[in-house]
Amino acid sequence: MSLGILWLGDDLRMADQEVLLRAAQQVDSLVIVYAGELSPWPSHNRRAVSPSPFSRHEPSSLRREFLRQGLLALDEKLQALGQRLWITSADSLTAATASLTALIRHTGATQLFRNAHPGGYEQHVLSQLQRRFVDLQLVECSGLTLFSPSQLPFSLDELPDTFSAFRRQVEALEIDGPMASPDWLPPAPASLDQVLRDAGFTAAADLSSVTPSVIPSVKGGEAAAVAHLQQYFSGAAASVYKDTRNALEGWDNSTKFSYWLAQGSISPRQILQRLKAYERQHGANDSTYWIYFELLWREYFHWYAHLHGPKLFYREGVQKDVQASRAPQGSFYAERFQKWCAGTTPYPIVNACMKQLATTGYLSNRGRQLAASCLIYELGIDWRFGAAYFESQLLDYDVAANWGNWQYIAGVGADPRGGRHFNLDKQAQQYDPEGKFIAKWQGAASSSLASMPLDSVDAADWPVS
Numbered sequence: 001m002s003l004g005i006l007w008l009g010d011d012l013r014m015a016d017q018e019v020l021l022r023a024a025q026q027v028d029s030l031v032i033v034y035a036g037e038l039s040p041w042p043s044h045n046r047r048a049v050s051p052s053p054f055s056r057h058e059p060s061s062l063r064r065e066f067l068r069q070g071l072l073a074l075d076e077k078l079q080a081l082g083q084r085l086w087i088t089s090a091d092s093l094t095a096a097t098a099s100l101t102a103l104i105r106h107t108g109a110t111q112l113f114r115n116a117h118p119g120g121y122e123q124h125v126l127s128q129l130q131r132r133f134v135d136l137q138l139v140e141c142s143g144l145t146l147f148s149p150s151q152l153p154f155s156l157d158e159l160p161d162t163f164s165a166f167r168r169q170v171e172a173l174e175i176d177g178p179m180a181s182p183d184w185l186p187p188a189p190a191s192l193d194q195v196l197r198d199a200g201f202t203a204a205a206d207l208s209s210v211t212p213s214v215i216p217s218v219k220g221g222e223a224a225a226v227a228h229l230q231q232y233f234s235g236a237a238a239s240v241y242k243d244t245r246n247a248l249e250g251w252d253n254s255t256k257f258s259y260w261l262a263q264g265s266i267s268p269r270q271i272l273q274r275l276k277a278y279e280r281q282h283g284a285n286d287s288t289y290w291i292y293f294e295l296l297w298r299e300y301f302h303w304y305a306h307l308h309g310p311k312l313f314y315r316e317g318v319q320k321d322v323q324a325s326r327a328p329q330g331s332f333y334a335e336r337f338q339k340w341c342a343g344t345t346p347y348p349i350v351n352a353c354m355k356q357l358a359t360t361g362y363l364s365n366r367g368r369q370l371a372a373s374c375l376i377y378e379l380g381i382d383w384r385f386g387a388a389y390f391e392s393q394l395l396d397y398d399v400a401a402n403w404g405n406w407q408y409i410a411g412v413g414a415d416p417r418g419g420r421h422f423n424l425d426k427q428a429q430q431y432d433p434e435g436k437f438i439a440k441w442q443g444a445a446s447s448s449l450a451s452m453p454l455d456s457v458d459a460a461d462w463p464v465s
């Protein structure tokens with residue numbers, strides 16, 4: 001009798017899940033678990049935290065709640081096929097290694113099913129498991145990306161250094177259509193509940209008793225993702241996307257697919273299929289192409305993260321010689337960082353963005369660029385503190401897209417031009433000419449903020465008057 005474990009993370013869906021279909025074909029019984037960098041449990045339920053050196057910030061309650069919704073939605077679908085989802089109660093993926101190890105050991109699992117993940121911790125935990133269980137067969141699929149490695153026209157270590165070179169090589173390639181959801185799954189082995197609980201897993205259904213302290217404005221889970229996909233393409237927004245995507249606000253100004261892509265409740269191939277259908281019905285134009293173009297940016301950063309591994313988190317990024325590059329060195333200034341997070345810097349447009357982020361868990365692409373540029377170039381802070389703060393707040397947090405974009409703006413990543421320093425006054429003029437965005441998010445709440453010095457003390461800790 002073969003027993004498989006399906007380890008899910010940022011891939012909480014039934015449709016277009018090769019990994020589920022392969023498990024259905026290959027094993028007699030199956031255990032399905034979630035173990036990811038984010039835990040859905042409120043902090044008082046969790047074990048000790050091991051914060052990254054850059055992040056003093058717990059993941060926001062909004063992030064946890066969005067994930068909780070995604071997990072419950074998936075569990076419901078699995079239950080309809082006689083299966084159920086188990087969730088690690090560990091607070092971090094590293095802490096979940098012990099649970100995964102105990103589970104494999106006590107079940108005698110023969111196969112581990114998994115979607116390749118761009119995250120460093122995910123890869124580290126997987127290789128630890130492979131080292132510990134040499135007979136465990138790994139069945140790895142590419143459920144987070146448009147392509148699989150064998151479909152790319154180059155090997156991973158030949159990934160182009162720039163997005164443009166990557167795009168030119170892949171944009172005309174055929175992309176597989178999404179796969180149907182399974183209509184059958186192997187059952188879970190009988191009486192395994194205690195083994196799972198002893199290993200540190202909890203039934204996902206228990207999450208329904210958690211009372212959320214906050215409710216995000218978008219709903220997690222596959223049904224909500226598919227409903228959004230239909231809603232977006234039922235209007236005309238896709239035909240003007242290129243003109244509107246840089247707006248600082250507005251639901252239809254950009255696709256908002258990132259929420260559900262990040263938790264994997266929809267796949268990029270499902271989006272592409274719907275985009276092609278829209279183009280057949282309404283005609284293709286620059287804007288519809290641009291949606292694909294942006295999905296390719298996501299694709300690029302995923303392969304970039306696979307290639308560069310831990311360098312995604314290095315101060316010098318993937319640059320070989322940071323001294324020779326024009327990248328700022330960056331340091332840490334507690335007061336400046338605290339002001340940036342709280343949205344009380346001397347820059348009203350950035351303050352508005354940071355307040356929008358803390359309130360909603362979302363920020364437009366333009367807003368992210370301005371906030372990042374401010375932290376790096378105006379405040380002189382090491383870009384990684386900003387990336388870690390974004391990680392704690394963004395509902396659509398994606399390890400590859402977030403850290404890859406931060407590197408790009410800091411000039412230590414995939415950027416031949418050496419960083420992006422935005423002129424904040426000009427940007428405010430261009431994207432918020434009437435100051436409505438700043439007023440809405442109280443970016444200039446106190447008119448005195450703009451004229452206040454950046455620091456309250458000088459280098460010798462003497463108060464700046």
Ligand SMILES: Cc1cc2nc3c(=O)[nH]c(=O)nc-3n(C[C@H](O)[C@H](O)[C@H](O)COP(=O)(O)OP(=O)(O)OC[C@H]3O[C@@H](n4cnc5c(N)ncnc54)[C@H](O)[C@@H]3O)c2cc1C
Nearest residue numbers: 254255256257258294295298365368396397398401402405
């Ligand atoms: C500093 C910084 C941090 C970022 N962090 C994240 C993150 O954690 N998660 C995330 O999904 N995106 C991130 N982005 C990229 C981008 O800002 C968001 O994907 C986008 O704003 C999400 O809104 P949307 O779905 O409406 O995007 P749209 O403009 O509608 O784009 C469609 C899709 O294309 C992809 N995409 C668009 N722009 C980018 C880009 N620059 N890089 C990679 N993929 C892109 C996303 O999957 C997005 O859903 C970041 C950008 C910056 C500058």
